[in-house]
Amino acid sequence: MTETIVRMESISKTFPGVKALDAVTVEVRKGTVHAIVGENGAGKTTLIKILVGALRPDRGEIILKGRRVFFKSPADAQRERISVVHQESMLVPYLSVAENIFIGQNRRFSHFGFINMRELYRRAEEILNSVGANLDTELLISELTPSEQKQVEIAKALVTDPEILILDEPTAPLSERETQALFRIIRRLKKEGKSIVYISHRLEEIFQIADLVTVLKDGKLVDTVFISEVDKDRVVSMTVGRKIDTAFPERPAVRTREKVLSVRNLTRGNMLKGVSFDLYRGEILGIAGLKGQGQESLLRAIFGIYPKGKKDRGEIYLFGEKLNINSSLQAMKSGIVFLSERRNEEGLCLTLPVRHNIALPSMDKRQYLEVIKWEEETRAVKKMVSDLKIRTPSLAQAVEYLSGGNRQKVVIGKWLLTEPYIFLVDEPTVGIDVETKVELYHLFRRLSNQGVSILMVSSDLIEILGLCDRILVMYNGRIVKEFKGGEVTEQEVAKAMWGEGE
Amino acid sequence: MRISLGKAFRRGNYMGVYLILVIFIIFLSVMSPSFRSGRNWSNLATRIFPLFIVGLGESFVMLTGGIDISIGAQVSLSAAIASCIMGDSISSIMLGIICPLIGGVLVGLLNGFVVTRFKVAPFIITLGTMVLLQGLTFQIRWMPGGYISKEFADVVLYRLGILPLGPLVSLIIFGFLAIVILGKTPIGRNIYAVGGNEEAARLAGVNTSRVKIFAYVLCSLFCALAGLYEGARMQCADPHVGDPFLMDGIMVATLGGTSLFGGQGSPIGVIGGAIFIASLGNMFNLLDFNTFTQYIIKGFVLVSCILLSHLQVSRRTEISRRQV
Numbered sequence: 001m002t003e004t005i006v007r008m009e010s011i012s013k014t015f016p017g018v019k020a021l022d023a024v025t026v027e028v029r030k031g032t033v034h035a036i037v038g039e040n041g042a043g044k045t046t047l048i049k050i051l052v053g054a055l056r057p058d059r060g061e062i063i064l065k066g067r068r069v070f071f072k073s074p075a076d077a078q079r080e081r082i083s084v085v086h087q088e089s090m091l092v093p094y095l096s097v098a099e100n101i102f103i104g105q106n107r108r109f110s111h112f113g114f115i116n117m118r119e120l121y122r123r124a125e126e127i128l129n130s131v132g133a134n135l136d137t138e139l140l141i142s143e144l145t146p147s148e149q150k151q152v153e154i155a156k157a158l159v160t161d162p163e164i165l166i167l168d169e170p171t172a173p174l175s176e177r178e179t180q181a182l183f184r185i186i187r188r189l190k191k192e193g194k195s196i197v198y199i200s201h202r203l204e205e206i207f208q209i210a211d212l213v214t215v216l217k218d219g220k221l222v223d224t225v226f227i228s229e230v231d232k233d234r235v236v237s238m239t240v241g242r243k244i245d246t247a248f249p250e251r252p253a254v255r256t257r258e259k260v261l262s263v264r265n266l267t268r269g270n271m272l273k274g275v276s277f278d279l280y281r282g283e284i285l286g287i288a289g290l291k292g293q294g295q296e297s298l299l300r301a302i303f304g305i306y307p308k309g310k311k312d313r314g315e316i317y318l319f320g321e322k323l324n325i326n327s328s329l330q331a332m333k334s335g336i337v338f339l340s341e342r343r344n345e346e347g348l349c350l351t352l353p354v355r356h357n358i359a360l361p362s363m364d365k366r367q368y369l370e371v372i373k374w375e376e377e378t379r380a381v382k383k384m385v386s387d388l389k390i391r392t393p394s395l396a397q398a399v400e401y402l403s404g405g406n407r408q409k410v411v412i413g414k415w416l417l418t419e420p421y422i423f424l425v426d427e428p429t430v431g432i433d434v435e436t437k438v439e440l441y442h443l444f445r446r447l448s449n450q451g452v453s454i455l456m457v458s459s460d461l462i463e464i465l466g467l468c469d470r471i472l473v474m475y476n477g478r479i480v481k482e483f484k485g486g487e488v489t490e491q492e493v494a495k496a497m498w499g500e501g502e
Numbered sequence: 503m504r505i506s507l508g509k510a511f512r513r514g515n516y517m518g519v520y521l522i523l524v525i526f527i528i529f530l531s532v533m534s535p536s537f538r539s540g541r542n543w544s545n546l547a548t549r550i551f552p553l554f555i556v557g558l559g560e561s562f563v564m565l566t567g568g569i570d571i572s573i574g575a576q577v578s579l580s581a582a583i584a585s586c587i588m589g590d591s592i593s594s595i596m597l598g599i600i601c602p603l604i605g606g607v608l609v610g611l612l613n614g615f616v617v618t619r620f621k622v623a624p625f626i627i628t629l630g631t632m633v634l635l636q637g638l639t640f641q642i643r644w645m646p647g648g649y650i651s652k653e654f655a656d657v658v659l660y661r662l663g664i665l666p667l668g669p670l671v672s673l674i675i676f677g678f679l680a681i682v683i684l685g686k687t688p689i690g691r692n693i694y695a696v697g698g699n700e701e702a703a704r705l706a707g708v709n710t711s712r713v714k715i716f717a718y719v720l721c722s723l724f725c726a727l728a729g730l731y732e733g734a735r736m737q738c739a740d741p742h743v744g745d746p747f748l749m750d751g752i753m754v755a756t757l758g759g760t761s762l763f764g765g766q767g768s769p770i771g772v773i774g775g776a777i778f779i780a781s782l783g784n785m786f787n788l789l790d791f792n793t794f795t796q797y798i799i800k801g802f803v804l805v806s807c808i809l810l811s812h813l814q815v816s817r818r819t820e821i822s823r824r825q826v
Binding site: 305327328329332333338340345346347348349350351352356359360361363364367370371372374414 | 682686687688689691692694695698699701702703704705706707708709761765766
């Protein structure tokens, strides 16, 4: 076994309300590809952020080549030759490929304060060649395809000649062929003695490229094993088995089979690849899956706010009639509402009062000659506040002063006043305290008993298993499996989530 | 209880401006005996209405998160148009009132349409409109002149003894109207929602373009009213009459607690802002400040307004960050 290059020793990190990492120890060795896996919220990102200096651990230490280091900022980590390729693009769209690669490094090319552009472009070309990318260095980033941009990001990460290169879900925008090209680069870097930390949701890839795999669960280290000593089933089973500490509402015994919504062969760019399913009256249909498998796009497409491209196909039927929705207003009028995961950005006007937020989408129902019927509105909003147990000192309180859970209830309340048939729900309990979580589960069940159909996307498997009547699993833009709620184990669903057993 | 100015502003309402106003008026009353006189109060009152109405219009636009730089030019244009049409007959007076108002609506539609349809930054497009309208104004009236009917002026500026009833009643009517529109109608609510969080408003089914266009039209309509009022006051049209209204209008709105980032503000605050700016002008006259000093002081006030507004926002983002 090769020597250890970095050791993260019993790292702990707590965010308000969650223990993101609990005494996690990970050792990365020289010249290996080290994969880190776990469900969403397992702590992968936090761990990486600590390693690259973007976050500071509450406890624990980082030992780099036998020496204890403290990173105050990402620049510190860079100086110690740790580089990272983030999941989201960190490129400047209107600068050229070469300028992006050397962004922040311009001093290297400076002569008396002027940048030697010819030298910069020449070096950029060299680096791109070394990662096997054949790109025109004078092109603007905005002119490149997502996969070409990824290549530029990798080239940019290599500028500082890192010993440790961290790749956070690098293959998400890449095709199979491009993924293989990336793997060739990774193998070459490995041969040069560099260490690669590789985060991915695709088990297939991990088994192709990684030497070791560390499994995290609920912020705790499960184990680090050699990939040659395990199989996929073993890894999946290591990621599941979280402690269930939530009381879920009971499922009703009798169910109607009245179809409310039918989605047929829905295709949207790269995100949805022919999705078909039915949603019945009064059911809670869960969509399980790891983050970014197209779940969010699906909800947005149904709500009419996902941009439709030329090649996009598929139909959506509401009560057997074909729907053609192009805006949220049309969706609302058809009885479809959408609880966005980004409630502060898309659900709330933070500076405005509770009353205003809750009344917003249904105002037209309570007006006469363009004047709001004040008493009627007060009654409606008050009823929502008490039904949903929104804790607020008054209806005039600005939403920004409410807690995450209460904010979420305000968004739910505003949609319920429009009296929807279908409630599209995206990660409803992210960032919400346990008590409110349970309240929300009971609320969803109550709504479903009243005949509202709920389509819930969640990457929290426990929540999906505990609450839903039926479960669809999405993987890579497709629905790969369907399960009946209450009759399936976590392990079975998790396997489908990780793209196994297709 | 300790009252902090910063805190009063941060509450996101109009307490701050009234606090400053009270202090300022007490200061002026002590400093200048002529300020205390009834005639001066009456004079001051007639200066408040145009500042209020322009600031109110600007605050509608600012509430949606936009800004209108062409307000001053609109005031000038309105006065110029009226001065060309108005004679002494009832019909010509009516026409002289209606035409500037129609012009205002058209300018508002233009501003609103370009901002929403082409997603141009409001600052830039209204800057363009401003230059355009200034040119138009000089076309029709390149130096002070024209005629604004005395009868019209008498109605608008009606005085009961020393009490300037006309301006005060107008102020109350439009203030009330604005409060009703913003507080009690769906369109008013939507104005706040669009400024508060455009994306959330759009997803909640609000037609954000329509709301913004409405705000620009209302703003321009109010500017046209201010032009008519200024015309009536001087009984002629000066192509430069609107010039100070650009800065004053924005200052009135910001001082009144309207956030430069949208979603916060109220007509009550705008009234306070208008009284303050009017008193400031009054002080310049009484204490005989030269133009340069006036600019320095006004600039200082404007910068302070913006800083206070910014303080409010940075505190808000801090809160949002704290509570995920």
